[in-house]
Amino acid sequence: MANVVDATMATYVFQGRKKIKFGMMMMRITNLETTAFPRLLSFAPARFYTVFAFARRPRRRNSFLFTTSCSTDVSITIATDHNYGNKQVISVTQTLYDYLLTNVREPPILRQLREETATMRGSQMQVSPDQAQLLAMLVQILGANRCIEVGVYTGYSSLAVALVLPESGILVACERDINSLQVAKKYYQQAGVSHKVDVRHGLAADTLNSMLENGEGCSYDFAFVDAEKRMYQEYFELLLKLVRVGGVVVIDNVLWHGKVADPMVNDKKTESIRSFNKALMDDKRVTISMVPVGDGMTICRKR
Numbered sequence: 001m002a003n004v005v006d007a008t009m010a011t012y013v014f015q016g017r018k019k020i021k022f023g024m025m026m027m028r029i030t031n032l033e034t035t036a037f038p039r040l041l042s043f044a045p046a047r048f049y050t051v052f053a054f055a056r057r058p059r060r061r062n063s064f065l066f067t068t069s070c071s072t073d074v075s076i077t078i079a080t081d082h083n084y085g086n087k088q089v090i091s092v093t094q095t096l097y098d099y100l101l102t103n104v105r106e107p108p109i110l111r112q113l114r115e116e117t118a119t120m121r122g123s124q125m126q127v128s129p130d131q132a133q134l135l136a137m138l139v140q141i142l143g144a145n146r147c148i149e150v151g152v153y154t155g156y157s158s159l160a161v162a163l164v165l166p167e168s169g170i171l172v173a174c175e176r177d178i179n180s181l182q183v184a185k186k187y188y189q190q191a192g193v194s195h196k197v198d199v200r201h202g203l204a205a206d207t208l209n210s211m212l213e214n215g216e217g218c219s220y221d222f223a224f225v226d227a228e229k230r231m232y233q234e235y236f237e238l239l240l241k242l243v244r245v246g247g248v249v250v251i252d253n254v255l256w257h258g259k260v261a262d263p264m265v266n267d268k269k270t271e272s273i274r275s276f277n278k279a280l281m282d283d284k285r286v287t288i289s290m291v292p293v294g295d296g297m298t299i300c301r302k303r
C-alpha cells in the first residue's frame with residue numbers, strides 16, 4: 001500500500017460568471033516499491049504527485065473534468081501521530097513560497113549577487129533570501145563579532161552576514177573554489193565589507209584545524225556550515241571547539257530535499273546527513289532547533 005502522508009483539496013474559481021468548484025488532490029507517497037503508481041512517478045521532484053484534479057459545476061453531477069494541473073497549490077500537513085493533537089503545519093508550496101519571498105527584506109547588493117549567480121553553474125547551491133535573512137538575524141541577536149562560514153560559493157550567505165557585522169567584526173570565509181571566490185570578493189568590495197571578511201582559500205577542514213592550532217578555540221560567536229555533506233560531522237566537531245559557550249553553529253541542508261525522511265533513499269550523502277542529524281539529536285553539548293527553511297537548517301547553541 002502506498003503510504004499517503006499529505007493530501008489537500010483546493011478551492012473555488014470563477015469561469016465567466018459561474019462559480020466552479022475546483023479541486024485537486026495531492027498525495028505524497030513514501031513507499032514507492034509497494035505502490036501501484038507507475039515507476040516513472042519516482043522521478044517527480046520531492047515525490048509530490050498530482051493524482052487528479054476535477055472541476056464541477058454546481059447542481060450538475062457527473063461533469064468531472066480530469067486534468068493534471070491546478071492554479072492553487074496552497075496546502076497543509078497534518079501530523080500523522082494523533083498524539084500531536086492533529087496539529088496542522090504549513091507545507092510551503094510554490095504559491096506560498098512566492099508570497100513569503102515578497103516579505104523578505106533583501107538588500108539590493110544581495111539581490112544583485114543572487115541575480116548574477118543565477119546565471120552561473122551551481123546557482124542552486126546558494127541559500128535562499130529567507131535563509132540569508134534568518135542567518136543575518138541570528139548574528140544580530142547574538143551580537144556576534146567573530147563568525148565563520150564553511151562553503152562560501154559566490155558569497156550570498158557570507159555577504160548577508162558581513163553586512164550586519166559591526167565594523168570591528170570578522171567573518172572567516174572558507175572555500176576551495178577560487179573562481180567562486182572571485183565573484184564573492186567582487187561583491188564584498190562593492191558592498192564595502194571587504195575589511196570584515198577574511199577569505200581562506202583551501203579545504204575547510206584544514207583551515208579550521210589551523211585556526212585551532214593558532215589558539216583561536218572558543219573565540220567565535222557564530223558559524224555557518226554549507227559545504228561537503230559527508231564532512232558535516234567533522235566540520236561540526238571543529239566548529240564546536242572554535243565557538244564559545246553560548247555561540248551558535250548553523251548547519252544547512254539537513255532535510256536534504258526531503259530525502260532524509262524517505263527510507264527508499266540510501267545514497268551516501270543522504271545516509272551521511274541522516275546519521276549527522278541523529279547524532280546531533282543525542283548530542284548533549286548543544287541545544288538544537290531544526291527549522292524547515294530552505295532545504296532545512298539546524299541551529300545549534302553550544303552549552
Ligand SMILES: C[S@@+](CC[C@H](N)C(=O)[O-])C[C@H]1O[C@@H](n2cnc3c(N)ncnc32)[C@H](O)[C@@H]1O
Binds near residue numbers: 126174227
Ligand atoms: C552549497 S555551496 C555554498 C553556498 C553559499 N553558502 C551561498 O549561500 O552562496 C557549497 C560550497 O562549498 C564548497 N566546498 C565544498 N567542499 C569544500 C571543502 N572541503 N572545503 C572548502 N569548500 C568546500 C564548494 O566549492 C561550494 O562552493
